[in-house]
Amino acid sequence: MREAAVEADIRSEYLSLALEPEAASMFCKLLPVDCLKLNSSKFVETFKPGTSYIVLDLGGGTVDLTVHHIEYDGRLSEIARASGGAWGGTQVDEAYLKFLEELFCRCVFQAFRENNTSDFLEMLREFEINKNESVKEAFSNKRIIVPSEPGLAVLKGAVLFGHDPLVMKSRVSKYTYGIEIIDKFVEGLSPERYRVFENGIYKCRYTFCPFVRAGELVPVGKIAREHLLSDTFDVKEALEYMHLQKNIQSMLLMKAVFELELYTSMHLINPTCLKCILERQKSV
Incomplete structure (x- = not known):
């Protein structure tokens, strides 16, 4: 990426590369408390100095995970190195559809998919809701916080990183x-x-x-x-x-x-x- 920027005549001193999980973490850390919701109803206070938290970016194709700790100077320290893989929403959906094909027979399921399109789409919507509920049940002892406009978390976090590139104190x-x-x-x-x-x-x-x-x-x-x-x-x-x-x-x-x-x-x-x-x- 840096080499491509050089080819585009972008000078190195004007170029900063932000890691996607860190950008998402920066955005979540600085969210006002009135934008944070717990179980879609209660407002909570979080992301204070001394807090450790996991940022789980569940994308369509991949999942990115990072664990950060907020130091008392407001900077971030990485507790565990960032990780992830091809376990995104579309991967789960494909596995679910494959399971249904094996359960009902491929030809029967394909006929249902083609002849009952509205029911098929409704089934996928229900499955999407159940995926979110499953995450909350699996981590019932943790506070799960979903920011408003989560799709813009990385973009807005990258802008914040540009203003404060030294926010990361240490990495693994x-x-x-x-x-x-x-x-x-x-x-x-x-x-x-x-x-x-x-x-x-x-x-x-x-x-x-x-x-x-x-x-x-x-x-x-x-x-x-x-x-x-x-x-x-x-x-x-x-x-x-x-x-x-x-x-x-x-x-x-x-x-x-x-x-x-x-x-x-x-x-x-x-x-x-x-x-x-x-x-x-x-x-x-």
């Missing part, structure tokens, strides 16, 4: 980011096949040095630094990697950064073999 990293280095060989931990002898000591090639781990809470604007010294002949290669440590935002744009969502806590407690991680990941 989706991936692990790091670089390949040559490190000291550790008996019992480093793979024997990558052992090399340089400058009088044994070292291990292809060691993965993480900057940020998946699931780690990262403050917005944080600079991830890792000071590395090279005493090998391949100093030029080391210097090419060193610029990756400048900050986490530039790391996201570098193809040399390894995004390893798997093998985090168990394999990356200590720097471990990068090639081993990649080999294991390919086999999954």
Whole structure:
């Protein structure tokens, strides 16, 4: 998206990208209390500092979910990384219609659909109402709040983000980011096949040095630094990697950064073999 903006001659300093779940969250957080309804009748007070809440964007094709906490300075912290998938309303409708075809036989259901169109549409409307009621029943111990004009939540939230781009205080990293280095060989931990002898000591090639781990809470604007010294002949290669440590935002744009969502806590407690991680990941 950023590359497309550059192609359209939009200067980078004038471009801000808002994440859809965060935009929806910003809109919901700043809604006046008289626009919030509980069970379509009662007005409630919510979204105060110290409040944690889930924003569930149930679209036609996809579902987006994010969990935020309002800090006492009014900024937002991500509690769990944003997630979602192809579980939107149309997906549920298709599964429901498939179930009816299997229940009544495909030819019978198709005849009903074609010859009783008004009844078929009424059935779909009833099913839509039941879907909303099912959500409320499944989370009966939680306050479910539906804002007015929910279809404009993301759009209005994106406008709010443009006025206050620093509203997000921290996010949960989706991936692990790091670089390949040559490190000291550790008996019992480093793979024997990558052992090399340089400058009088044994070292291990292809060691993965993480900057940020998946699931780690990262403050917005944080600079991830890792000071590395090279005493090998391949100093030029080391210097090419060193610029990756400048900050986490530039790391996201570098193809040399390894995004390893798997093998985090168990394999990356200590720097471990990068090639081993990649080999294991390919086999999954």
